[in-house]
Amino acid sequence: MANKFLDLLKTRDWLLADGATGTNLFEVGLETGDAPELWNIDEPEKIYNLQKSFVDAGSDIILTNTFGGTRNRMKLHKAEDRVAEINTAAVKITKRVADEAGRPVVVAGSMGPTGDIFEPVGSLTREEGIAAFREQAIALAEAGADVLWLETISAPEELEAAVTACSETGLPIVTTLSFDTNGRTMMGLTPGDFAGRVKELSTVPVAYGANCGVGASEMVTALQNMAMCAKEGDVLVSKSNCGIPEYVDGAIRYTGTPELMADYARIAVDSGIKIIGGCCGTSPNHVRHMRDALDNHTRGPKPSLDEIVARLGEISNGAREMNEAGPLGAKPKEQTGGGRRRRGRDPKRKAADDGKMPGQE
Numbered sequence: 001m002a003n004k005f006l007d008l009l010k011t012r013d014w015l016l017a018d019g020a021t022g023t024n025l026f027e028v029g030l031e032t033g034d035a036p037e038l039w040n041i042d043e044p045e046k047i048y049n050l051q052k053s054f055v056d057a058g059s060d061i062i063l064t065n066t067f068g069g070t071r072n073r074m075k076l077h078k079a080e081d082r083v084a085e086i087n088t089a090a091v092k093i094t095k096r097v098a099d100e101a102g103r104p105v106v107v108a109g110s111m112g113p114t115g116d117i118f119e120p121v122g123s124l125t126r127e128e129g130i131a132a133f134r135e136q137a138i139a140l141a142e143a144g145a146d147v148l149w150l151e152t153i154s155a156p157e158e159l160e161a162a163v164t165a166c167s168e169t170g171l172p173i174v175t176t177l178s179f180d181t182n183g184r185t186m187m188g189l190t191p192g193d194f195a196g197r198v199k200e201l202s203t204v205p206v207a208y209g210a211n212c213g214v215g216a217s218e219m220v221t222a223l224q225n226m227a228m229c230a231k232e233g234d235v236l237v238s239k240s241n242c243g244i245p246e247y248v249d250g251a252i253r254y255t256g257t258p259e260l261m262a263d264y265a266r267i268a269v270d271s272g273i274k275i276i277g278g279c280c281g282t283s284p285n286h287v288r289h290m291r292d293a294l295d296n297h298t299r300g301p302k303p304s305l306d307e308i309v310a311r312l313g314e315i316s317n318g319a320r321e322m323n324e325a326g327p328l329g330a331k332p333k334e335q336t337g338g339g340r341r342r343r344g345r346d347p348k349r350k351a352a353d354d355g356k357m358p359g360q361e
């Protein structure tokens with residue numbers, strides 16, 4: 001059966017995804033602690049308007065407003081029994097936007113982490129994790145998503161459970177991790193390690209990469225580190241936050257300008273990344289600048305670290321060391337166990353923060 005996402009991947013040099021959901025919904029009245037997913041039912045026109053503005057800005061791929069749409073996350077809002085309803089409503093909105101676009105626009109069913117920590121570090125069992133993702137994945141698939149899009153995953157156990165559940169639908173899978181801790185995920189996975197692990201999953205994702213994190217320079221470096229360990233022909237995804245969050249007058253603002261995000265898009269293409277988008281802080285205006293940049297850019301040589309830093313900003317020592325060490329250094333042997341806690345960051349606390357911060361996608 002024809003699939004819009006797979007068809008576009010075959011025919012295009014690059015694809016532009018969308019920007020932030022949470023950050024942009026805060027602009028139209030969502031408050032910290034609210035579940036953005038409930039707006040698929042309560043404020044569908046606001047979701048429609050945001051997604052339409054991304055399509056108008058040039059996005060080829062729109063993620064549904066379902067990042068926290070698992071039972072585990074919806075439980076924080078006493079809506080754990082409304083998973084099918086919420087995810088179905090979300091796909092319906094995004095399908096309407098895509099159908100009205102006048103060009104192919106992909107409906108990507110967004111799936112974020114459960115917010116719970118998997119065994120052995122935490123208490124969520126593999127079976128419970130699979131069941132949570134399965135429930136959401138089936139709802140997204142039956143409502144007509146073109147692809148299931150796992151994002152902001154950090155733990156290898158959660159990655160495996162999520163992909164196992166998604167593969168039951170038969171839809172293509174995209175999966176992106178968040179490398180926000182000195183060039184690694186919070187749970188210690190390196191980009192190079194991830195490039196190896198995706199090949200061992202029960203269904204190999206059609207595309208994989210990174211999202212969110214700590215700004216465009218760190219994102220592109222992580223993707224370069226991943227690409228060093230990827231196989232020829234692998235489709236890589238980069239959805240970078242729009243700079244770094246800063247507190248200004250009690251509100252979170254992101255430092256990335258439209259010009260910086262445009263340059264990020266060019267550097268991403270030159271680094272061999274095929275699917276490019278924004279994450280937290282990325283507005284439709286940023287996306288429009290990214291689209292213009294890509295439309296008017298001819299692929300150039302892979303930028304050096306010095307060039308990335310000069311154009312996009314500083315990078316962490318961890319990301320730098322992996323990049324300078326090359327393919328073997330980018331995939332260190334010590335990381336094969338996975339699930340290792342990183343210094344200075346408590347996964348449980350991060351999970352609790354996730355529950356309070358709906359803007360994580």
Ligand SMILES: [Zn+2]
Binds near residue numbers: 213279280359360
């Ligand atoms: Zn983000």
